[in-house]
Amino acid sequence: MAGRKHRTTWPTTDAVSPLRLVRQGIPATLEQVCHALERRGHPGVSASMLSAWETGRHVTSLRYRKVLCEFYGRPAKDLFAHQDQRLTGAAETPRLLVGHHDLSDAMIDVVQRAQHYLVVLGSRSRDEAYLRTIETVLAARDELVHYRVLFGPPRHQVLADHLLRLLEIRDPHDRSHGLKTLHIGIIEDDPGTPERFFCASESAAIVPVPSVTSAEAFDSGVAFAAGVAERYVDHARQCYAAARKLETARAVRAFPAVRGWPEDTEPAPADRR
Template sequence: MAGRKQRHPHLTTSAISPLRQARQAIPATLEQVCHALERRGHPGVSAGMLSAWETGRHVTSLRYRKVLCEFYGRPPTQLFAHQDRKLTGTAETPRLLVGHHDLSDAMIDVVQRAQNYLVVLGSRSRDEVYLRAIETVLAARAELVHYRVLFGPPRHQVLKDHLLRLLELRDPHDRSRGLKTLHIGMIDDDPGTPERFLCASESCAVVPVPSVTSAEAFDSGVLFAAGVAERYVDHARQCYAAARKIETAHAVRALPAVRSWTETTAPIPADRR
Protein backbone atom coordinates (compact mmCIF):
# COMPACT_ATOMS: atom_id res chain seq x y z
CA MET A 1 0.00 0.00 0.00
CA ALA A 2 2.87 2.31 -0.88
CA GLY A 3 2.07 5.88 -1.55
CA ARG A 4 3.60 9.30 -1.32
CA LYS A 5 4.47 10.18 2.22
CA GLN A 6 2.42 13.13 3.40
CA ARG A 7 4.34 16.20 4.52
CA HIS A 8 3.40 18.37 7.47
CA PRO A 9 5.82 21.35 7.39
CA HIS A 10 4.44 22.89 10.58
CA LEU A 11 5.11 19.79 12.68
CA THR A 12 8.52 18.72 13.89
CA THR A 13 9.32 15.00 14.05
CA SER A 14 8.88 14.99 17.83
CA ALA A 15 5.49 16.69 17.50
CA ILE A 16 4.06 14.09 15.13
CA SER A 17 1.89 11.65 17.03
CA PRO A 18 2.76 7.94 17.21
CA LEU A 19 -0.47 7.21 15.32
CA ARG A 20 0.62 9.39 12.42
CA GLN A 21 4.16 8.03 12.55
CA ALA A 22 2.79 4.50 12.22
CA ARG A 23 0.90 5.46 9.06
CA GLN A 24 3.83 7.34 7.57
CA ALA A 25 6.12 4.38 8.23
CA ILE A 26 4.12 2.21 5.79
CA PRO A 27 4.02 4.74 3.98
CA ALA A 28 0.33 5.40 3.27
CA THR A 29 -2.03 8.32 2.83
CA LEU A 30 -5.06 8.83 5.04
CA GLU A 31 -7.31 7.67 2.20
CA GLN A 32 -5.27 4.52 1.63
CA VAL A 33 -5.56 3.50 5.28
CA CYS A 34 -9.33 4.11 5.24
CA HIS A 35 -9.74 1.96 2.12
CA ALA A 36 -7.60 -0.80 3.64
CA LEU A 37 -9.70 -0.80 6.81
CA GLU A 38 -12.88 -1.01 4.74
CA ARG A 39 -11.51 -4.03 2.85
CA ARG A 40 -10.84 -5.67 6.22
CA GLY A 41 -14.47 -5.22 7.23
CA HIS A 42 -14.22 -1.95 9.14
CA PRO A 43 -16.05 0.70 7.09
CA GLY A 44 -17.00 4.14 8.32
CA VAL A 45 -13.55 5.63 8.96
CA SER A 46 -13.03 8.78 6.87
CA ALA A 47 -9.78 10.57 6.12
CA GLY A 48 -10.94 13.51 8.26
CA MET A 49 -11.74 11.22 11.19
CA LEU A 50 -8.36 9.50 10.97
CA SER A 51 -6.58 12.87 10.78
CA ALA A 52 -8.45 14.09 13.87
CA TRP A 53 -7.35 10.97 15.75
CA GLU A 54 -3.75 11.50 14.67
CA THR A 55 -3.66 15.11 15.82
CA GLY A 56 -5.53 14.37 19.06
CA ARG A 57 -8.45 16.66 18.20
CA HIS A 58 -10.75 13.67 18.68
CA VAL A 59 -10.32 10.63 20.91
CA THR A 60 -10.40 7.21 19.26
CA SER A 61 -13.07 4.86 20.62
CA LEU A 62 -12.15 1.48 22.11
CA ARG A 63 -13.52 -0.25 19.01
CA TYR A 64 -11.29 1.62 16.60
CA ARG A 65 -8.31 1.53 18.93
CA LYS A 66 -8.42 -2.24 18.62
CA VAL A 67 -8.84 -2.03 14.84
CA LEU A 68 -5.89 0.33 14.41
CA CYS A 69 -3.66 -1.63 16.79
CA GLU A 70 -4.26 -4.75 14.72
CA PHE A 71 -3.74 -2.83 11.49
CA TYR A 72 -0.44 -1.19 12.50
CA GLY A 73 0.76 -4.02 14.73
CA ARG A 74 1.47 -1.71 17.65
CA PRO A 75 0.09 -1.55 21.23
CA PRO A 76 -2.52 1.02 22.31
CA THR A 77 -0.20 2.48 24.94
CA GLN A 78 2.05 3.55 22.08
CA LEU A 79 -0.41 4.54 19.36
CA PHE A 80 -2.76 6.58 21.53
CA ALA A 81 -0.42 8.04 24.14
CA HIS A 82 -0.84 11.54 22.66
CA GLN A 83 -4.62 11.39 23.14
CA ASP A 84 -4.47 10.04 26.69
CA ARG A 85 -1.85 12.56 27.84
CA LYS A 86 -4.01 15.40 26.57
CA LEU A 87 -6.99 14.11 28.55
CA THR A 88 -5.16 13.57 31.84
CA GLY A 89 -3.08 16.73 31.50
CA THR A 90 -5.99 19.16 31.37
CA ALA A 91 -5.67 22.12 33.70
CA GLU A 92 -9.41 22.56 34.00
CA THR A 93 -10.99 22.22 37.43
CA PRO A 94 -14.51 20.75 37.40
CA ARG A 95 -17.15 22.29 39.66
CA LEU A 96 -19.51 20.28 41.82
CA LEU A 97 -23.15 21.30 41.44
CA VAL A 98 -25.29 20.70 44.52
CA GLY A 99 -28.94 21.54 44.69
CA HIS A 100 -31.73 21.25 42.17
CA HIS A 101 -31.60 24.90 41.10
CA ASP A 102 -27.83 24.92 40.51
CA LEU A 103 -28.02 21.74 38.46
CA SER A 104 -31.02 23.01 36.51
CA ASP A 105 -29.45 26.38 35.77
CA ALA A 106 -26.17 24.79 34.68
CA MET A 107 -27.82 22.42 32.22
CA ILE A 108 -29.94 25.16 30.69
CA ASP A 109 -26.81 27.31 30.44
CA VAL A 110 -25.07 24.54 28.48
CA VAL A 111 -28.00 24.51 26.07
CA GLN A 112 -28.16 28.28 25.64
CA ARG A 113 -24.41 28.67 25.09
CA ALA A 114 -24.19 25.95 22.42
CA GLN A 115 -23.07 27.36 19.07
CA ASN A 116 -21.72 24.38 17.12
CA TYR A 117 -22.80 21.23 18.93
CA LEU A 118 -25.38 20.27 21.53
CA VAL A 119 -25.41 16.67 22.71
CA VAL A 120 -27.75 15.03 25.22
CA LEU A 121 -27.63 11.43 26.42
CA GLY A 122 -30.31 9.70 28.46
CA SER A 123 -33.91 8.50 28.33
CA ARG A 124 -35.34 10.00 31.53
CA SER A 125 -35.78 13.69 30.68
CA ARG A 126 -39.10 14.98 31.97
CA ASP A 127 -38.56 18.67 32.71
CA GLU A 128 -40.44 20.67 30.10
CA VAL A 129 -38.55 23.92 30.79
CA TYR A 130 -35.24 22.21 29.96
CA LEU A 131 -36.67 20.44 26.90
CA ARG A 132 -38.25 23.64 25.60
CA ALA A 133 -34.91 25.41 26.01
CA ILE A 134 -33.36 22.84 23.67
CA GLU A 135 -36.12 23.39 21.13
CA THR A 136 -35.77 27.17 21.33
CA VAL A 137 -32.03 27.05 20.70
CA LEU A 138 -32.40 24.66 17.77
CA ALA A 139 -35.07 26.88 16.22
CA ALA A 140 -32.87 29.96 16.56
CA ARG A 141 -29.57 28.41 15.38
CA ALA A 142 -30.15 26.49 12.17
CA GLU A 143 -26.55 25.26 11.89
CA LEU A 144 -26.32 23.99 15.47
CA VAL A 145 -25.76 20.22 15.28
CA HIS A 146 -27.80 18.26 17.82
CA TYR A 147 -27.33 14.69 19.03
CA ARG A 148 -29.92 13.00 21.27
CA VAL A 149 -29.08 9.42 22.18
CA LEU A 150 -31.54 7.37 24.22
CA PHE A 151 -30.69 4.32 26.28
CA GLY A 152 -33.84 2.29 25.95
CA PRO A 153 -37.21 3.92 25.16
CA PRO A 154 -38.29 7.25 26.72
CA ARG A 155 -39.25 6.84 30.38
CA HIS A 156 -41.75 9.69 30.17
CA GLN A 157 -44.28 10.88 27.60
CA VAL A 158 -42.90 14.43 27.75
CA LEU A 159 -39.60 13.20 26.30
CA LYS A 160 -41.40 11.38 23.51
CA ASP A 161 -43.34 14.56 22.73
CA HIS A 162 -40.05 16.49 22.73
CA LEU A 163 -38.56 14.13 20.14
CA LEU A 164 -41.56 14.67 17.90
CA ARG A 165 -41.14 18.43 18.20
CA LEU A 166 -37.47 18.11 17.25
CA LEU A 167 -38.52 16.33 14.08
CA GLU A 168 -40.92 19.17 13.32
CA LEU A 169 -38.07 21.65 13.70
CA ARG A 170 -35.46 19.69 11.75
CA ASP A 171 -35.37 17.01 9.08
CA PRO A 172 -32.55 14.55 9.93
CA HIS A 173 -32.25 13.73 6.23
CA ASP A 174 -31.79 17.35 5.15
CA ARG A 175 -28.31 18.28 3.92
CA SER A 176 -29.11 21.76 2.58
CA ARG A 177 -26.56 23.30 4.96
CA GLY A 178 -23.88 20.84 3.96
CA LEU A 179 -24.23 18.55 6.96
CA LYS A 180 -26.76 16.68 9.02
CA THR A 181 -27.96 18.83 11.92
CA LEU A 182 -30.26 16.45 13.83
CA HIS A 183 -29.24 13.00 15.05
CA ILE A 184 -31.60 10.85 17.13
CA GLY A 185 -30.69 7.30 18.06
CA MET A 186 -31.42 4.69 20.70
CA ILE A 187 -29.17 2.11 22.30
CA ASP A 188 -31.62 -0.73 22.87
CA ASP A 189 -31.97 -2.03 26.43
CA ASP A 190 -28.91 -4.17 27.09
CA PRO A 191 -27.58 -5.15 30.53
CA GLY A 192 -24.08 -4.83 29.11
CA THR A 193 -24.58 -1.20 28.06
CA PRO A 194 -25.24 1.05 31.06
CA GLU A 195 -27.39 4.12 30.56
CA ARG A 196 -25.48 7.39 30.44
CA PHE A 197 -26.62 10.91 31.22
CA LEU A 198 -25.02 14.17 30.15
CA CYS A 199 -25.60 17.46 28.40
CA ALA A 200 -22.69 19.04 26.55
CA SER A 201 -21.76 21.66 24.00
CA GLU A 202 -18.36 22.58 22.61
CA SER A 203 -17.81 24.99 25.52
CA CYS A 204 -19.11 23.23 28.65
CA ALA A 205 -20.74 20.04 29.90
CA VAL A 206 -22.84 18.90 32.83
CA VAL A 207 -22.73 15.28 33.94
CA PRO A 208 -25.26 14.27 36.63
CA VAL A 209 -23.86 12.22 39.50
CA PRO A 210 -25.53 10.41 42.42
CA SER A 211 -27.00 12.92 44.82
CA VAL A 212 -24.77 14.13 47.62
CA THR A 213 -27.83 15.21 49.64
CA SER A 214 -30.14 12.18 49.67
CA ALA A 215 -30.77 8.83 48.05
CA GLU A 216 -34.03 10.01 46.48
CA ALA A 217 -32.99 13.33 44.95
CA PHE A 218 -31.67 14.15 41.50
CA ASP A 219 -29.81 17.31 42.42
CA SER A 220 -26.08 16.85 41.92
CA GLY A 221 -23.72 17.03 38.98
CA VAL A 222 -20.30 18.07 37.76
CA LEU A 223 -19.68 21.05 35.47
CA PHE A 224 -16.75 20.76 33.04
CA ALA A 225 -15.18 23.43 30.83
CA ALA A 226 -14.36 23.29 27.12
CA GLY A 227 -11.52 20.75 27.07
CA VAL A 228 -13.55 17.97 28.68
CA ALA A 229 -16.79 19.12 27.03
CA GLU A 230 -15.32 18.56 23.56
CA ARG A 231 -14.52 14.98 24.57
CA TYR A 232 -18.10 14.43 25.67
CA VAL A 233 -19.26 15.66 22.26
CA ASP A 234 -17.05 12.92 20.79
CA HIS A 235 -18.52 10.46 23.28
CA ALA A 236 -22.02 11.28 22.05
CA ARG A 237 -20.97 10.90 18.41
CA GLN A 238 -19.64 7.44 19.16
CA CYS A 239 -22.83 6.48 21.01
CA TYR A 240 -24.91 7.69 18.08
CA ALA A 241 -22.81 5.67 15.63
CA ALA A 242 -23.66 2.54 17.62
CA ALA A 243 -27.32 3.44 18.07
CA ARG A 244 -30.43 2.42 16.19
CA LYS A 245 -31.62 5.49 14.33
CA ILE A 246 -35.00 6.91 15.45
CA GLU A 247 -35.34 9.71 12.93
CA THR A 248 -38.92 9.70 11.67
CA ALA A 249 -42.14 10.65 13.43
CA HIS A 250 -43.41 7.12 12.81
CA ALA A 251 -40.36 5.61 14.52
CA VAL A 252 -40.73 7.90 17.53
CA ARG A 253 -44.47 7.26 17.90
CA ALA A 254 -43.76 3.51 17.85
CA LEU A 255 -41.57 3.84 20.95
CA PRO A 256 -43.28 2.96 24.22
CA ALA A 257 -43.29 5.59 26.95
CA VAL A 258 -42.67 3.70 30.15
CA ARG A 259 -44.12 6.36 32.46
CA SER A 260 -45.85 9.70 32.12
CA TRP A 261 -45.46 12.91 34.03
CA THR A 262 -48.80 12.46 35.78
CA GLU A 263 -47.81 8.99 37.00
CA THR A 264 -45.11 10.55 39.20
CA THR A 265 -46.69 10.80 42.64
CA ALA A 266 -43.67 11.62 44.80
CA PRO A 267 -42.20 15.15 44.80
CA ILE A 268 -38.91 14.09 43.21
CA PRO A 269 -36.72 16.94 41.90
CA ALA A 270 -37.03 17.37 38.12
CA ASP A 271 -34.88 14.97 36.15
CA ARG A 272 -33.15 16.90 33.40
CA ARG A 273 -31.12 14.17 31.81
Protein backbone atom coordinates in the same frame (compact mmCIF):
# COMPACT_ATOMS: atom_id res chain seq x y z
CA MET B 1 -14.96 18.99 13.83
CA ALA B 2 -15.99 17.95 10.38
CA GLY B 3 -18.13 20.45 8.54
CA ARG B 4 -17.85 23.20 11.17
CA LYS B 5 -15.51 26.16 11.49
CA HIS B 6 -14.72 25.62 15.10
CA ARG B 7 -11.26 25.85 16.65
CA THR B 8 -10.32 23.22 19.19
CA THR B 9 -9.35 24.40 22.65
CA TRP B 10 -6.74 21.69 23.14
CA PRO B 11 -3.12 22.89 23.28
CA THR B 12 -1.14 22.30 20.13
CA THR B 13 2.21 20.61 19.89
CA ASP B 14 4.92 20.26 17.26
CA ALA B 15 5.66 16.66 18.30
CA VAL B 16 4.60 13.95 15.87
CA SER B 17 2.36 11.38 17.56
CA PRO B 18 3.28 7.67 17.70
CA LEU B 19 0.13 6.96 15.68
CA ARG B 20 1.41 9.11 12.83
CA LEU B 21 4.98 7.88 13.13
CA VAL B 22 3.97 4.24 12.78
CA ARG B 23 1.98 5.03 9.63
CA GLN B 24 4.81 7.05 8.14
CA GLY B 25 7.19 4.22 8.95
CA ILE B 26 5.35 1.76 6.66
CA PRO B 27 5.28 4.17 4.70
CA ALA B 28 1.60 4.76 3.83
CA THR B 29 -0.66 7.73 3.19
CA LEU B 30 -3.82 8.35 5.18
CA GLU B 31 -5.87 7.23 2.21
CA GLN B 32 -3.88 4.01 1.80
CA VAL B 33 -4.45 3.05 5.45
CA CYS B 34 -8.19 3.75 5.12
CA HIS B 35 -8.44 1.58 2.02
CA ALA B 36 -6.48 -1.21 3.73
CA LEU B 37 -8.83 -1.10 6.74
CA GLU B 38 -11.85 -1.26 4.46
CA ARG B 39 -10.44 -4.35 2.71
CA ARG B 40 -10.05 -5.96 6.14
CA GLY B 41 -13.72 -5.40 6.89
CA HIS B 42 -13.53 -2.08 8.75
CA PRO B 43 -15.17 0.56 6.52
CA GLY B 44 -16.08 4.04 7.67
CA VAL B 45 -12.65 5.43 8.54
CA SER B 46 -11.90 8.52 6.45
CA ALA B 47 -8.57 10.24 5.91
CA SER B 48 -9.75 13.26 7.87
CA MET B 49 -10.86 11.03 10.77
CA LEU B 50 -7.51 9.22 10.86
CA SER B 51 -5.67 12.55 10.74
CA ALA B 52 -7.71 13.84 13.68
CA TRP B 53 -6.78 10.74 15.67
CA GLU B 54 -3.12 11.19 14.82
CA THR B 55 -3.06 14.83 15.95
CA GLY B 56 -5.17 14.16 19.04
CA ARG B 57 -7.98 16.48 17.95
CA HIS B 58 -10.37 13.54 18.37
CA VAL B 59 -10.10 10.56 20.71
CA THR B 60 -10.14 7.15 19.04
CA SER B 61 -12.95 4.91 20.27
CA LEU B 62 -12.21 1.54 21.88
CA ARG B 63 -13.45 -0.22 18.77
CA TYR B 64 -11.04 1.56 16.43
CA ARG B 65 -8.19 1.44 18.93
CA LYS B 66 -8.42 -2.34 18.70
CA VAL B 67 -8.60 -2.19 14.90
CA LEU B 68 -5.54 0.06 14.60
CA CYS B 69 -3.55 -1.93 17.17
CA GLU B 70 -4.12 -5.07 15.11
CA PHE B 71 -3.37 -3.26 11.87
CA TYR B 72 -0.09 -1.71 13.04
CA GLY B 73 0.90 -4.52 15.40
CA ARG B 74 1.47 -2.16 18.32
CA PRO B 75 -0.15 -1.90 21.79
CA ALA B 76 -2.66 0.81 22.63
CA LYS B 77 -0.44 2.35 25.31
CA ASP B 78 2.09 3.16 22.58
CA LEU B 79 -0.23 4.31 19.82
CA PHE B 80 -2.68 6.42 21.81
CA ALA B 81 -0.63 7.92 24.64
CA HIS B 82 -0.78 11.35 22.98
CA GLN B 83 -4.59 11.33 23.17
CA ASP B 84 -4.80 10.13 26.76
CA GLN B 85 -2.17 12.59 28.01
CA ARG B 86 -4.17 15.46 26.60
CA LEU B 87 -7.27 14.26 28.37
CA THR B 88 -5.58 14.01 31.78
CA GLY B 89 -3.58 17.18 31.23
CA ALA B 90 -6.48 19.50 30.45
CA ALA B 91 -5.96 22.78 32.28
CA GLU B 92 -9.50 22.86 33.63
CA THR B 93 -10.98 22.59 37.10
CA PRO B 94 -14.35 20.77 37.18
CA ARG B 95 -17.07 22.48 39.23
CA LEU B 96 -19.35 20.54 41.56
CA LEU B 97 -23.07 21.33 41.35
CA VAL B 98 -25.16 20.55 44.41
CA GLY B 99 -28.94 20.95 44.57
CA HIS B 100 -31.48 20.18 41.88
CA HIS B 101 -32.01 23.88 41.07
CA ASP B 102 -28.30 24.46 40.45
CA LEU B 103 -28.07 21.29 38.38
CA SER B 104 -31.12 22.13 36.28
CA ASP B 105 -30.07 25.77 35.82
CA ALA B 106 -26.59 24.69 34.69
CA MET B 107 -28.03 22.32 32.09
CA ILE B 108 -30.37 24.99 30.77
CA ASP B 109 -27.41 27.39 30.59
CA VAL B 110 -25.45 24.90 28.46
CA VAL B 111 -28.42 24.67 26.08
CA GLN B 112 -28.85 28.43 25.83
CA ARG B 113 -25.16 29.05 25.13
CA ALA B 114 -24.70 26.32 22.52
CA GLN B 115 -23.63 27.72 19.16
CA HIS B 116 -22.25 24.79 17.15
CA TYR B 117 -23.20 21.54 18.88
CA LEU B 118 -25.74 20.49 21.49
CA VAL B 119 -25.75 16.85 22.64
CA VAL B 120 -28.04 15.19 25.17
CA LEU B 121 -27.92 11.58 26.32
CA GLY B 122 -30.52 9.78 28.41
CA SER B 123 -34.10 8.51 28.33
CA ARG B 124 -35.55 9.84 31.58
CA SER B 125 -35.99 13.56 30.96
CA ARG B 126 -39.25 15.01 32.24
CA ASP B 127 -38.31 18.58 33.12
CA GLU B 128 -40.52 20.47 30.67
CA ALA B 129 -38.70 23.80 31.12
CA TYR B 130 -35.41 22.18 30.15
CA LEU B 131 -36.93 20.37 27.17
CA ARG B 132 -38.73 23.48 25.97
CA THR B 133 -35.48 25.42 26.16
CA ILE B 134 -33.87 22.91 23.81
CA GLU B 135 -36.76 23.33 21.37
CA THR B 136 -36.59 27.11 21.52
CA VAL B 137 -32.86 27.18 20.91
CA LEU B 138 -33.06 24.76 17.98
CA ALA B 139 -35.84 26.79 16.39
CA ALA B 140 -33.82 29.99 16.72
CA ARG B 141 -30.43 28.60 15.58
CA ASP B 142 -31.03 26.53 12.48
CA GLU B 143 -27.34 25.65 12.02
CA LEU B 144 -26.93 24.29 15.55
CA VAL B 145 -26.25 20.54 15.28
CA HIS B 146 -28.23 18.51 17.81
CA TYR B 147 -27.71 14.92 18.95
CA ARG B 148 -30.23 13.18 21.21
CA VAL B 149 -29.35 9.58 22.07
CA LEU B 150 -31.75 7.48 24.13
CA PHE B 151 -30.84 4.39 26.13
CA GLY B 152 -34.01 2.39 25.84
CA PRO B 153 -37.42 3.97 25.11
CA PRO B 154 -38.52 7.25 26.72
CA ARG B 155 -39.49 6.68 30.34
CA HIS B 156 -41.98 9.57 30.36
CA GLN B 157 -44.51 10.90 27.89
CA VAL B 158 -43.09 14.42 28.10
CA LEU B 159 -39.85 13.15 26.53
CA ALA B 160 -41.71 11.30 23.76
CA ASP B 161 -43.66 14.50 23.06
CA HIS B 162 -40.38 16.43 23.02
CA LEU B 163 -38.96 14.11 20.36
CA LEU B 164 -42.03 14.68 18.19
CA ARG B 165 -41.63 18.45 18.54
CA LEU B 166 -37.96 18.18 17.55
CA LEU B 167 -39.05 16.44 14.36
CA GLU B 168 -41.51 19.26 13.69
CA ILE B 169 -38.77 21.86 14.15
CA ARG B 170 -36.11 20.03 12.11
CA ASP B 171 -36.05 17.49 9.30
CA PRO B 172 -33.24 15.01 10.03
CA HIS B 173 -32.88 14.42 6.30
CA ASP B 174 -32.41 18.10 5.43
CA ARG B 175 -28.97 19.13 4.19
CA SER B 176 -29.67 22.76 3.29
CA HIS B 177 -26.81 23.90 5.53
CA GLY B 178 -24.42 21.40 4.02
CA LEU B 179 -24.75 18.84 6.81
CA LYS B 180 -27.32 17.05 8.92
CA THR B 181 -28.42 19.13 11.92
CA LEU B 182 -30.74 16.75 13.80
CA HIS B 183 -29.64 13.30 14.95
CA ILE B 184 -31.93 11.12 17.09
CA GLY B 185 -30.99 7.55 17.93
CA ILE B 186 -31.69 4.85 20.47
CA ILE B 187 -29.39 2.32 22.06
CA GLU B 188 -31.71 -0.60 22.68
CA ASP B 189 -32.07 -1.95 26.23
CA ASP B 190 -29.01 -4.09 26.81
CA PRO B 191 -27.55 -5.10 30.19
CA GLY B 192 -24.10 -4.77 28.67
CA THR B 193 -24.62 -1.14 27.64
CA PRO B 194 -25.05 1.16 30.65
CA GLU B 195 -27.33 4.15 30.28
CA ARG B 196 -25.54 7.49 30.18
CA PHE B 197 -26.73 10.97 31.07
CA PHE B 198 -25.13 14.27 30.14
CA CYS B 199 -25.74 17.52 28.34
CA ALA B 200 -22.91 19.20 26.43
CA SER B 201 -22.09 21.85 23.88
CA GLU B 202 -18.77 22.81 22.32
CA SER B 203 -18.02 25.04 25.31
CA ALA B 204 -19.44 23.30 28.43
CA ALA B 205 -20.75 19.98 29.71
CA ILE B 206 -22.88 18.94 32.68
CA VAL B 207 -22.61 15.35 33.86
CA PRO B 208 -24.96 14.20 36.67
CA VAL B 209 -23.26 12.16 39.40
CA PRO B 210 -24.55 10.28 42.47
CA SER B 211 -25.92 12.72 45.01
CA VAL B 212 -23.57 14.12 47.62
CA THR B 213 -26.55 15.06 49.83
CA SER B 214 -28.84 12.05 49.98
CA ALA B 215 -29.13 8.43 48.86
CA GLU B 216 -32.67 9.17 47.67
CA ALA B 217 -31.84 12.24 45.58
CA PHE B 218 -30.19 12.77 42.24
CA ASP B 219 -29.31 16.42 42.63
CA SER B 220 -25.58 16.63 41.96
CA GLY B 221 -23.43 17.03 38.90
CA VAL B 222 -20.07 18.12 37.59
CA ALA B 223 -19.56 21.02 35.20
CA PHE B 224 -16.71 20.89 32.69
CA ALA B 225 -15.33 23.60 30.42
CA ALA B 226 -14.61 23.50 26.70
CA GLY B 227 -11.76 21.00 26.47
CA VAL B 228 -13.62 18.17 28.19
CA ALA B 229 -16.96 19.28 26.71
CA GLU B 230 -15.66 18.72 23.19
CA ARG B 231 -14.79 15.16 24.15
CA TYR B 232 -18.33 14.60 25.40
CA VAL B 233 -19.65 15.88 22.07
CA ASP B 234 -17.44 13.28 20.42
CA HIS B 235 -18.76 10.66 22.88
CA ALA B 236 -22.33 11.45 21.81
CA ARG B 237 -21.45 11.25 18.13
CA GLN B 238 -19.96 7.79 18.66
CA CYS B 239 -23.08 6.68 20.56
CA TYR B 240 -25.28 7.96 17.75
CA ALA B 241 -23.21 6.07 15.18
CA ALA B 242 -23.94 2.85 17.08
CA ALA B 243 -27.61 3.66 17.65
CA ARG B 244 -30.73 2.70 15.78
CA LYS B 245 -31.95 5.84 14.07
CA LEU B 246 -35.20 7.24 15.43
CA GLU B 247 -35.89 10.04 12.99
CA THR B 248 -39.52 9.84 11.96
CA ALA B 249 -42.68 10.64 13.89
CA ARG B 250 -43.90 7.13 13.10
CA ALA B 251 -40.85 5.60 14.80
CA VAL B 252 -41.39 7.71 17.91
CA ARG B 253 -45.10 6.92 18.08
CA ALA B 254 -44.30 3.21 17.80
CA PHE B 255 -43.13 3.21 21.41
CA PRO B 256 -45.70 1.83 23.86
CA ALA B 257 -47.52 4.39 25.96
CA VAL B 258 -45.30 5.69 28.73
CA ARG B 259 -46.19 7.10 32.08
CA GLY B 260 -46.34 10.73 33.04
CA TRP B 261 -45.93 12.11 36.53
CA PRO B 262 -48.68 13.36 38.83
CA GLU B 263 -49.55 17.01 38.41
CA ASP B 264 -49.11 17.67 42.12
CA THR B 265 -45.62 16.14 42.21
CA GLU B 266 -42.54 18.12 41.30
CA PRO B 267 -40.37 16.27 38.78
CA ALA B 268 -37.61 14.46 40.59
CA PRO B 269 -34.12 15.94 40.19
CA ALA B 270 -32.99 12.54 38.89
CA ASP B 271 -35.07 13.10 35.78
CA ARG B 272 -33.70 16.48 34.74
CA ARG B 273 -31.73 14.95 31.88
